[in-house]
Amino acid sequence: FLLEEMTHNFNSRIWIPALTSSIISAFITFLFFGTKPCLYIPITTKLPVASYPWLIVAGVVIGFLAYCFQFAALSLTWWYSKITFIPKEFHSIIPLLLVIPVGLWNPYILGGSHDFIHKFARIPPLL
Structure with a gap:
């Protein structure tokens, strides 16, 4: 939703890199912190x-x-x-x-x- 708010359109050139970086950051966070919340x-x-x-x-x-x-x-x-x-x-x-x-x-x-x-x-x- 933020991408659509900021760019006023929603195309694959915008959401594919954002989705990829979001998945990678979630995976890296899981690798470093495990399943416990990092901000407890x-x-x-x-x-x-x-x-x-x-x-x-x-x-x-x-x-x-x-x-x-x-x-x-x-x-x-x-x-x-x-x-x-x-x-x-x-x-x-x-x-x-x-x-x-x-x-x-x-x-x-x-x-x-x-x-x-x-x-x-x-x-x-x-x-």
């Missing part, structure tokens, strides 16, 4: 019933943030079309320049989210 977060306590309304609030907030993310992702071509002082071939430098300060500020945010979630949730790594 143990649940040690039950959620009190009184906090259930906050789950609805959290769902609405996360849904709104997801809408904002989708809007931003789909309007990137419009934003990039406004940048005329950098040649089109070098537009990939822009995200790099934007992410360097973030990486210097907090390197756990960059890369895979596995280490970030373990640090944020204070869960010791499995390995």
Whole structure:
């Protein structure tokens, strides 16, 4: 669905490489991590019933943030079309320049989210 959203069409030149890379990544993940989840977060306590309304609030907030993310992702071509002082071939430098300060500020945010979630949730790594 993401490929169709981003490219606005669905042809074999797009979905065959995406499907192949998805299958290969699942196979490699299975080889390295086995059938156990690679991001295991143990649940040690039950959620009190009184906090259930906050789950609805959290769902609405996360849904709104997801809408904002989708809007931003789909309007990137419009934003990039406004940048005329950098040649089109070098537009990939822009995200790099934007992410360097973030990486210097907090390197756990960059890369895979596995280490970030373990640090944020204070869960010791499995390995």
